[in-house]
Amino acid sequence: MTVGEMLAATVPMARTLNLEFLETTAERAVVRLPDQADYHNHIGGPHAGAMFTLAESASGAIVIAAFGDQMSRAVPLAVKAEIGYKKLAMGAVTATATLGRPVADVVAELDEGKRPEFPVVIEIQRADGAVTGEMTVVWTLRPNA
Numbered sequence: 001m002t003v004g005e006m007l008a009a010t011v012p013m014a015r016t017l018n019l020e021f022l023e024t025t026a027e028r029a030v031v032r033l034p035d036q037a038d039y040h041n042h043i044g045g046p047h048a049g050a051m052f053t054l055a056e057s058a059s060g061a062i063v064i065a066a067f068g069d070q071m072s073r074a075v076p077l078a079v080k081a082e083i084g085y086k087k088l089a090m091g092a093v094t095a096t097a098t099l100g101r102p103v104a105d106v107v108a109e110l111d112e113g114k115r116p117e118f119p120v121v122i123e124i125q126r127a128d129g130a131v132t133g134e135m136t137v138v139w140t141l142r143p144n145a
Contacts, residue, residue, distance in 0.1 A: 003064050004031075007057065014057050017050055021061060022094070029061035029097040045090040051124055052083055055135040058097035059120035063139050066103050074110055074141040079117060081137040089124065089132035097122045100136075110141055 001009075004021020008014050017039060023030040031054060033039075039050040046054075056078065063076045100119035109116035117140045124133035 003029075003061050003068070007061055007064065011057070011060070013053055017053055019054060019057055024061045024065045026062070026066035026103055027098070029058045029065065030094060031058040031061060031097075032092060032094045035091045043088075045088060046093055048085060051085070051089060051093060051095075051133055052081075052135070054093065055083065055095045055097070055122040055124055055133065056081060056137060058095035058122050059135075059137040059139070062097045062099055062120055066099055067106070067141060070107065070110060070141060072144075074143050077140050077142055079138040079140050081135060083133060083135040085133050087126075087130050087132045089126050091127055093124050093126050093132060095122050095124045095135075106141065110143065113143070115143060116141055 003024035018034055020032040022032055033046055033050060033054040039047050041047045097120050100121055106116045106118050117138055120137045122135040123131050126132050
């Protein structure tokens with residue numbers, strides 16, 4: 001089962017929005033929100049909440065891809081998120097997430113008994129490549145009790 005299939009199976013909101021997990025590696029996650037009238041805003045583009053969920057889902061995908069081997073000893077949790085809507089988004093939009101810290105550094109902190117935090121930076125783009133939104137989600141790996 002791929003990371004995208006796992007997220008679609010375990011995160012109902014990802015299924016609800018019909019998110020398409022195009023790429024999920026420890027270096028990059030790319031997730032697409034198809035153009036769906038049920039999730040439009042008052043001007044016919046994707047609703048801000050749908051774009052937030054798209055970007056947060058891309059961040060979750062890269063976290064699972066990067067730290068899936070640590071799940072027996074820690075649970076990933078989003079700590080905070082900040083999003084900026086930059087340009088009008090119309091049609092399908094795609095979120096591309098990248099880790100803000102090296103995986104090895106985060107795992108080293110976990111090995112030291114710490115609760116590491118790390119940012120994931122996400123760009124949301126429309127089909128013509130224009131960046132319509134930027135988001136940062138700070139994640140932690142909470143050690144299991």
